[in-house]
Amino acid sequence: MIGPDGEEIGTNEDLNRTGACVGGFEGYSNGLDFMMNSTRMANGHLSVGYEVGQWGAFVHTIGGLNPETLTGDFNGAYWHLDHNGASSMVGIGDLVMSEGDVIEWSIGTW
Numbered sequence: 532m533i534g535p536d537g538e539e540i541g542t543n544e545d546l547n548r549t550g551a552c553v554g555g556f557e558g559y560s561n562g563l564d565f566m567m568n569s570t571r572m573a574n575g576h577l578s579v580g581y582e583v584g585q586w587g588a589f590v591h592t593i594g595g596l597n598p599e600t601l602t603g604d605f606n607g608a609y610w611h612l613d614h615n616g617a618s619s620m621v622g623i624g625d626l627v628m629s630e631g632d633v634i635e636w637s638i639g640t641w
Contacts, residue, residue: 562614562626562634563588581623588624590636598638611639 559565563581570577580592590610591597598608612619612626613635619626626634 560628562623562628565628566623566634583624587622590623593636596638601638603640605640608638608640611637613637 559568566579570579577594578592579590580597581588581590583589590612591599593610598610601608612623614626615633616635619634623634628634
């Protein structure tokens, strides 16, 4: 886990997943603001690319990985957003956050 000063603050032993966990931030109610400011603390190692369209912010790249470039036994891939352990019903730009909330990105396929 990466803290607000960019320093490593520990490992979450409750989740058996690969990725980066960024936490320890306060005062955010908008998911996109939180994501952009917290990933900047990774000193460029966790950059986020997104476009804003008619449906709001669409994240296409995280940490240099764009799922559209993946190949495999699927028709397409995208970044999937979970909020507090469940599929988010809104995009990151419309996500309303509260203290202690957890957002998680994973690659989904169809």
